[in-house]
Amino acid sequence: MTIDIEHSASRAADRSATATNIAQAAALLLAFGALVALVLWPYLGIGAPVVGALAAAGIAMAAFYVPPELMMRLYGAQPYQAGDLAQLDRIAAELARRGGLPQAPRLYMVPSLQLSIFSMGRPAHSATAFSEGLLRQLTLREITAMLAREVAHTRRGDPVLFGIADNISRVAQAFYYAGLVLAGLNLFRAISGEEPVPWTTVLVLVASPVLMTLVQLALSRSREFAIDRAATLLTGDPMGLASAIARFDILAGSPLDDLLPPVPARKVPLPSMLRLPPPTAQRIALVSSFQPPPIPPLDTAETPRISLVGAGPIKLRPRYRFPGVWF
Numbered sequence: 001m002t003i004d005i006e007h008s009a010s011r012a013a014d015r016s017a018t019a020t021n022i023a024q025a026a027a028l029l030l031a032f033g034a035l036v037a038l039v040l041w042p043y044l045g046i047g048a049p050v051v052g053a054l055a056a057a058g059i060a061m062a063a064f065y066v067p068p069e070l071m072m073r074l075y076g077a078q079p080y081q082a083g084d085l086a087q088l089d090r091i092a093a094e095l096a097r098r099g100g101l102p103q104a105p106r107l108y109m110v111p112s113l114q115l116s117i118f119s120m121g122r123p124a125h126s127a128t129a130f131s132e133g134l135l136r137q138l139t140l141r142e143i144t145a146m147l148a149r150e151v152a153h154t155r156r157g158d159p160v161l162f163g164i165a166d167n168i169s170r171v172a173q174a175f176y177y178a179g180l181v182l183a184g185l186n187l188f189r190a191i192s193g194e195e196p197v198p199w200t201t202v203l204v205l206v207a208s209p210v211l212m213t214l215v216q217l218a219l220s221r222s223r224e225f226a227i228d229r230a231a232t233l234l235t236g237d238p239m240g241l242a243s244a245i246a247r248f249d250i251l252a253g254s255p256l257d258d259l260l261p262p263v264p265a266r267k268v269p270l271p272s273m274l275r276l277p278p279p280t281a282q283r284i285a286l287v288s289s290f291q292p293p294p295i296p297p298l299d300t301a302e303t304p305r306i307s308l309v310g311a312g313p314i315k316l317r318p319r320y321r322f323p324g325v326w327f
Contacts, residue, residue: 017156017223024219025161029056031215032168035208039175042198059171063163068121069106071163077108077129091144091298092128092151098234098295099151101126109135115248119150119159126154134248141300142244145235152230158223165216172208179205224278228287236297238290245283 037052044051072079088107096104101123108129110116115138116131128150134143153159179202186196204211228245232238 017158017226020223021157021161025060025164027219028161028164028168028212028215029060031212032056032059032171035172035175035204035211038204039201042201059164059167062167063160064122066163068119068125068127068159071120072108072127072129075110075129076112077110077127079106079108087140087299088143088147091140091300092147094298095144095148095151095234099148099155099230101151101155105150105154117146117150118162119154120163121154121159123154123157126159128154138244138247139300140302141237141240142247144298144300145231145237145241145244146248148231148234148241149227151234152227155230156223156227158227168212169209169216172212175205175208179203179208222278224283225286228283229290232287232290233293236292236295238287238292240300242284242287245280245287 033049033052033056035052036055037048040048040051069079089104092107093104103124105119105121105126105128108127110129110131112131113133113136114131115134117128117134119126119128121127128147130143130146134146138146182197182202182205186199186202189196228241231241235241
């Protein structure tokens, strides 16, 4: 039997989530298109907005159509053979069934000791990655709660929105480095007496990561409360989620880190600032007040676990990695 995530309000909640995601995706894409148009305006004039619109469309299509397996490779996530973590295979399949997903997400491992979990793709074809640190440090009950949150995100279509945000962030970082190169070129041209690249273009390029982050921070993140509730309805275990929230640091650093220039020393949340959660104490209090639904509990009995992708703490320590994230 499929679990009705929002009880009698399930369909209305799903429609509301879809509308919110569309509105936020449109805001992100509009801001990105405007950024591209602003950069190209000195060269293309009235054609710059057209290129900006095409660039925004490309970002959206990449988030929707690029297979999640390819994106997982970009983040260093590695699939494991079925049966290596039989319990998680079974739990993910059951959560997907309860959440009404057409199929269970493919599970991946990220070689990092940082606590991290994220999903990519659409409900019909999704993938979820969790870090080696999460496998080592959380109990199976807590891991199950976090997997339930990812199933709830996937059902709502959130990973597509997160993909758009991440793609824009990666392109904005490329713009930043291009701006630095052009700034150096302008200094050389100033010495040689050549015509410089417009400094307004250089400044916009350098400021691109900050501008796009501010847009993301302006968008609503209230979805996290709804996701917490959906996860407890999938597992029937609100206290398991409360325990995971207390131990699970979804951020790598602070929100201010993403307002700094994209240099190796900074820490960037993975995969997106859109997933910046509300205060932990507020979430725990709300989750603890949830009444679990009358569903069969999931078997989360602990069994021995092995390291799947790690080669020790030195290799797994959080650091700056391609494509510009800290994990």
